[in-house]
Amino acid sequence: xxxxRARILAKLKANQGQAQSSLPEAIDLNPxxxxxxxxxxxxxxxxxxxxxxxxxxxxxxxxxxxxxxALEKNLRSWLIGTHKNHCEQAxxxxxxxxxxxxxxxxxxxxxxxxxxxxxxxxxTEAQYAIAETGTLVVIPDQHEPRTLxxxxxxxxxxxxxxxxxxxxxxxxxxxxKPMPTNVLFISSPSKTADIQQTLxxxxxxxxxxxxxLIED
Amino acid sequence: xxxxxxxxxxxxxxxxxxxxxxxxxxxFLQTKRATAFEDNSEWQTLQNYGASIRRYVIAHLxxxxxxxxxxxxxxxxxxxxxxxAEEANQIILTIAQKQNASRFxxxxxxxxxxxxxxxxxxxxxxxxxxSDMGEYIVQLAGETPSHIIMPAIHKNKEQIATLFEDxxxxxxxxxxxxxxxxxxxxxxxxxxxxxxxxxxxxxFAIADRGTLCLVENEGNGRMxxxxxxxxxxxxxxxxxxxxxxxxxxLQRLLTRSAxxxxxxxxxxxxxxxxxxxxxxxxxxxHLILLDNGRxxxxxxxxxxxxxACIRCGACMNHCPxxxxxxxxAYGSTYPGPIGQAVxxxxxxxxQAGDLVEACSLNGACGEACPVGIELPNLIxxxxxxxxxxxxxxxxxxxxxxxxxxxxxxKLYALSTRIAARFPFVLSHLFPGWRRSRTFPKPAAMSxxxxxxxxxxxxxxxxx
Numbered sequence: 001x002x003x004x005r006a007r008i009l010a011k012l013k014a015n016q017g018q019a020q021s022s023l024p025e026a027i028d029l030n031p032x033x034x035x036x037x038x039x040x041x042x043x044x045x046x047x048x049x050x051x052x053x054x055x056x057x058x059x060x061x062x063x064x065x066x067x068x069x070a071l072e073k074n075l076r077s078w079l080i081g082t083h084k085n086h087c088e089q090a091x092x093x094x095x096x097x098x099x100x101x102x103x104x105x106x107x108x109x110x111x112x113x114x115x116x117x118x119x120x121x122x123x124t125e126a127q128y129a130i131a132e133t134g135t136l137v138v139i140p141d142q143h144e145p146r147t148l149x150x151x152x153x154x155x156x157x158x159x160x161x162x163x164x165x166x167x168x169x170x171x172x173x174x175x176x177k178p179m180p181t182n183v184l185f186i187s188s189p190s191k192t193a194d195i196q197q198t199l200x201x202x203x204x205x206x207x208x209x210x211x212x213l214i215e216d
Numbered sequence: 217x218x219x220x221x222x223x224x225x226x227x228x229x230x231x232x233x234x235x236x237x238x239x240x241x242x243x244f245l246q247t248k249r250a251t252a253f254e255d256n257s258e259w260q261t262l263q264n265y266g267a268s269i270r271r272y273v274i275a276h277l278x279x280x281x282x283x284x285x286x287x288x289x290x291x292x293x294x295x296x297x298x299x300x301a302e303e304a305n306q307i308i309l310t311i312a313q314k315q316n317a318s319r320f321x322x323x324x325x326x327x328x329x330x331x332x333x334x335x336x337x338x339x340x341x342x343x344x345x346x347s348d349m350g351e352y353i354v355q356l357a358g359e360t361p362s363h364i365i366m367p368a369i370h371k372n373k374e375q376i377a378t379l380f381e382d383x384x385x386x387x388x389x390x391x392x393x394x395x396x397x398x399x400x401x402x403x404x405x406x407x408x409x410x411x412x413x414x415x416x417x418x419x420f421a422i423a424d425r426g427t428l429c430l431v432e433n434e435g436n437g438r439m440x441x442x443x444x445x446x447x448x449x450x451x452x453x454x455x456x457x458x459x460x461x462x463x464x465x466l467q468r469l470l471t472r473s474a475x476x477x478x479x480x481x482x483x484x485x486x487x488x489x490x491x492x493x494x495x496x497x498x499x500x501x502h503l504i505l506l507d508n509g510r511x512x513x514x515x516x517x518x519x520x521x522x523x524a525c526i527r528c529g530a531c532m533n534h535c536p537x538x539x540x541x542x543x544x545a546y547g548s549t550y551p552g553p554i555g556q557a558v559x560x561x562x563x564x565x566x567q568a569g570d571l572v573e574a575c576s577l578n579g580a581c582g583e584a585c586p587v588g589i590e591l592p593n594l595i596x597x598x599x600x601x602x603x604x605x606x607x608x609x610x611x612x613x614x615x616x617x618x619x620x621x622x623x624x625x626k627l628y629a630l631s632t633r634i635a636a637r638f639p640f641v642l643s644h645l646f647p648g649w650r651r652s653r654t655f656p657k658p659a660a661m662s663x664x665x666x667x668x669x670x671x672x673x674x675x676x677x678x679x
Contacts, residue, residue, distance in 0.1 A: 011511040011512070015515035024265060112409060140494075140497075146497055179487035185482065185484075186481070192433055200394050202398070
């Protein structure tokens with residue numbers, strides 16, 4: 001295989017022209033005008049277009065809204081992360097209403113049956129959100145693993161208003177170095193138009209995406 | 217054109233259902249793209265940037281690939297180099313054998329179609345299931361994709377409902393598209409769960425971070441690259457980009473050109489396998505850098521811009537030929553204008569040169585290309601090279617006759633008189649033309665005769 005590597009690189013290097021272009025500068029992609037409230041409004045509008053359900057809540061009321069949604073949509077069985085404040089709060093609130101709540105606390109190999117078969121909904125936080133496209137930026141870690149925002153059919157996202165930024169370009173400049181193993185930009189429920197260009201939701205990822213936008 | 221290509225074209229043109237399906241689909245995709253790029257000055261800016269960044273990549277390919285390898289390796293991604301399809305398949309097989317793996321689940325990857333990975337794995341007793349809905353439909357039907365973004369574009373919902381009924385024993389009304397998708401979701405969920413290895417392509421590989429970027433709408437890409445214990449990413453070497461800064465513009469160009477979306481449902485940045493304290497994600501991530509003729513393309517001064525392609529499909533969506541014959545008629549992994557540029561370079565003009573003739577040189581593909589590849593020029597260049605390898609006998613004969621007639625004024629005059637007096641002679645020389653077109657009617661007098669007659673009349677008038 002190293003022979004192949006050598007051959008490929010040698011061929012490419014041998015034929016590089018003398019005059020080489022310099023790196024083009026990244027262009028300014030017309031960020032949406034506005035900040036603060038305007039960004040929140042833009043984000044909300046985009047969510048509506050993308051069929052992402054959005055609820056404005058406060059730091060103290062979000063758990064009530066959560067239970068309201070759980071009752072309304074009959075989401076009986078929940079999967080949440082570990083160690084984070086909002087996990088404990090969700091656990092208590094949902095528990096009080098007699099919903100089943102599991103923690104994603106062991107490797108996926110031991111969780112597969114639960115994850116795939118019994119869970120109706122999951123909760124994760126979003127580190128950022130992008131207003132121009134209504135996108136949530138979820139950075140999985142050991143407390144909220146990757147599949148938490150992927151496998152359960154309903155995905156609830158906790159987002160603070162102050163974390164909404166204008167564009168993907170701005171967001172990229174905020175990503176940590178070195179990169180986390182996985183960074184997810186989620187813009188709607190899972191969808192496909194593969195059958196005669198007809199839009200259908202819930203292809204493989206969550207069928208419903210619900211954002212609890214927390215005032216702060 | 218070769219008999220096979222001719223045959224496939226004829227079959228496609230006679231398939232009214234196929235033509236209807238493609239017409240509808242292309243109109244839909246063209247409209248979506250046009251809406252997404254309504255602001256023309258934004259489009260120009262984006263396209264110029266896309267063109268210059270991709271040309272930069274082609275000019276700096278070896279350094280960027282080396283940088284990508286270093287940074288991926290630092291992140292725990294194992295990097296492999298494959299000179300050709302056989303090597304790529306062998307690398308995949310070796311990884312599988314080391315783990316006693318036999319079940320593959322595949323996210324969308326045109327590169328894996330190019331190397332015919334599924335067939336290879338099947339030959340070795342391994343299962344490889346497509347997880348993209350369109351690809352899965354096509355796999356169930358025993359076919360290959362007919363479009364690089366919407367693989368089942370040649371099928372309508374009635375055909376798909378029938379397919380699910382036949383192959384999966386699942387009955388849904390064709391209009392119940394949600395129900396049909398639900399069937400796919402149910403079947404494939406089991407596959408995600410049980411697969412040993414997930415395969416994906418790569419939309420962009422970020423050299424300075426060692427990060428793989430994947431765009432998708434369904435979630436099957438995330439499933440395939442997250443749930444199984446091993447993830448293998450297969451990537452053409454031209455897919456590398458210098459840094460994350462380039463991603464927003466390129467992502468915008470890709471998704472808007474492909475489906476008219478400002479961003480896809482998921483943009484997934486993968487920078488390594490499961491860390492020690494993490495609870496999910498693959499334990500191993502492999503990146504296979506596939507050459508398979510690309511380094512040769514990079515050395516070709518006239519044709520190297522072929523490598524700028526970001527696989528959006530806009531060229532084929534706007535191609536009047538593709539709209540009428542569909543993807544399968546091309547008989548190659550990549551159909552449409554980009555296929556006409558890529559395939560003869562990958563397989564040689566001898567085997568695939570016919571493809572370049574299926575072009576009216578209308579230029580719509582070049583205009584639509586988000587990274588400014590001058591596809592009509594590439595196709596023209598390949599045509600010229602094809603002619604240089606020698607014309608077919610009948611073509612040589614025709615041109616030899618033409619030359620003879622046009623070099624000898626008396627022969628020329630005779631031939632035009634025959635054409636005028638007996639038009640059916642000319643039309644019967646071109647039966648293919650008459651199959652779908654009305655043969656033009658030659659004028660009663662040639663221009664030469666007309667002018668001679670006029671001059672005589674004028675001279676008579678003066679006397």
